[in-house]
Every structure is written in structure tokens, then in C-alpha cells.
Amino acid sequence: QQPVQSPQAVILREGEDAVINCSSSKALYSVHWYRQKHGEAPIFLMILLKGGEQKGHDKISASFNEKKQQSSLYLTASQLSYSGTYFCGTVYSGGGADGLTFGKGTHLIIQP
Amino acid sequence: DAMVIQNPRYQVTQFGKPVTLSCSQTLNHNVMYWYQQKSSQAPKLLFHYYDKDFNNEADTPDNFQSRRPNTSFCFLDIRSPGLGDAAMYLCATSRVAGGVDTQYFGPGTRLTVL
Structure with missing residues (x-):
């Protein structure tokens, strides 16, 4: 069962912020974020x-709410290079599987 | 420094003609994965190896097979490609299993079926 990402697409001006959400109906063990x-x-x-955490890397950060089975990716002061499709990939608790189940992706367009 | 290498980058085959895609890694990772990504869709896991242990996803068609002769190499064999198998095939590796480690993706092989 695929995690649900929202929004499907977002258009921003350079310098604006964005939030991308990923939610699951199944208990999550880990959430992996990718840009393509x-x-x-x-x-x-x-x-x-799992355990609920928040991470940051430069102007991109993310949170994982284990209780709500959801994760959010935060893009701050977006740059043109941030354009692309963002996928969350999930590993489910107790699933016995190591591969990622990806959401459908969020298309991010950054305009000058 | 190439880490996950896929060959060829582009592959054209004919309907029903077997094709093999190759993946190699210089990371010495234990786990190797194959994903299929169709146009404008998310990558979909086909199968993965933990060392030599093969794990097939329940909905992966029998038409898809895989081999891992050693730690560094993994192959995807499509026995009788159909038009619906046209896609980008992505190989990924991770150091350990359990979903706790980063999966590193190769550049992909784009398969065209005529």
C-alpha cells in the first residue's frame, strides 16, 4: 500500500518555502526522502x-511523526536547483521487507 | 567516483526478445535492489538481494528474473519483454538491511520495447 504524498505539485518563486507531506495507513519504520x-x-x-525525529540539512529539513504515521519535508528559501520531483519512500514496521514503497511524488517547480 | 553503475544506459529490444540489464557497485554493500519506474510514476520495487538471499515482491511478474553472482554484480533478466515493460530500471544498494540505511541509486537503464 503506497504512502500518500501531498501536494501533487507546487509552483514557487525562488526564495519561497515549501512543505511536502507523506502519510501512511500502515505503521512506519522509516521514511526516506529523495529528489529526482x-x-x-x-x-x-x-x-x-522510527522513534520520531527531525533532521536538517542546510535549508532542507524533515520531520517524522510516528504516532501520526506521517513525515514532512521542509524546503526553506527555495533555490532553482530544488526543482524536481520529490518522493518519500517508506519501510513498514514488521513488514519484513527492506525495499522502499514510494509515494506518487510531488512535482516542485521553482521560478526565478 | 562511480558507486552504482548500470549498463547499458539505454537498451532497445524487440517484443519477446530476452534482455539482460547489468548493475555493479563499488561500495561493497550487502543489499542490492531492482526497481522499475514507468513514465511519470514512482519507482516500484521488483526484488532485492540480501547477500545471496533473493527476495521477490509478491506482484513481480515471473517474466522478471535476477541473478547476483557475487557481491559486486547483479543482473535483471527479462525473459520475454512486452510493450508494458518499457520503463527505467533502477538498481540501488544499501550497506545493511532493515530499512535503516540509505539506498544509493544508479543512473538507471531506460528500456525501450519495439
Whole structure:
């Protein structure tokens, strides 16, 4: 069962902030965030593990609310290079699977 | 420094003609994954290896097979490609299993079926 991402798409001006959400109906063990540009491989952004945590990397940060089974990715002061499709990939608790189940993605367009 | 290498980057095959895609890694990771990504869709896990242990996803068609002859290499065999198998095939690796470690993706092989 695929996690649900929202919004499906967002258009921003350079310098604006964005939030991308990922929610699951099943208990999550970990959430992995990736950015993918057209025709390229997904690039790893960060991983959040069960236990509820928040991570940050430069102007990109994320939170994981274990109780709500959801994660959010925060993009601050967006840059043109942030454009792309953002995917959350989930690993479910007790699922016995190591591969990621990806959401449908959020298309982010940053305009000058 | 290449870490996860996929060959070829582009593959064209004919309907029904077997094709093999290759993935190699210089990270010495224990786990290797194959994902299929169709146009404008999310990557979908086909199967993965933990060392030599093969794990197939329940909904992966029998048409897809995989081999991992050693730690560094993993192959995806499509026995009889159909038009619906046209996609980007992504190989990924992680150091450990359990969903606790980063998965590093290769550049992908884009498969066209004529």
C-alpha cells in the first residue's frame, strides 16, 4: 500500500518555502526522502527512523511523526536547483521487507 | 567516483526478445535492489538481494528474473519483454538491511520495447 504524498505539485518563486507531506495507513519504520530530476536517478536527501525525529540539512529539513504515521519535508528559501520531483519512500514496521514503497511524488517547480 | 553503475544506459529490444540489464557497485554493500519506474510514476520495487538471499515482491511478474553472482554484480533478466515493460530500471544498494540505511541509486537503464 503506497504512502500518500501531498501536494501533487507546487509552483514557487525562488526564495519561497515549501512543505511536502507523506502519510501512511500502515505503521512506519522509516521514511526516506529523495529528489529526482527528469531522466535522472533519485538523489538521496535524508532518512528518518522510527522513534520520531527531525533532521536538517542546510535549508532542507524533515520531520517524522510516528504516532501520526506521517513525515514532512521542509524546503526553506527555495533555490532553482530544488526543482524536481520529490518522493518519500517508506519501510513498514514488521513488514519484513527492506525495499522502499514510494509515494506518487510531488512535482516542485521553482521560478526565478 | 562511480558507486552504482548500470549498463547499458539505454537498451532497445524487440517484443519477446530476452534482455539482460547489468548493475555493479563499488561500495561493497550487502543489499542490492531492482526497481522499475514507468513514465511519470514512482519507482516500484521488483526484488532485492540480501547477500545471496533473493527476495521477490509478491506482484513481480515471473517474466522478471535476477541473478547476483557475487557481491559486486547483479543482473535483471527479462525473459520475454512486452510493450508494458518499457520503463527505467533502477538498481540501488544499501550497506545493511532493515530499512535503516540509505539506498544509493544508479543512473538507471531506460528500456525501450519495439
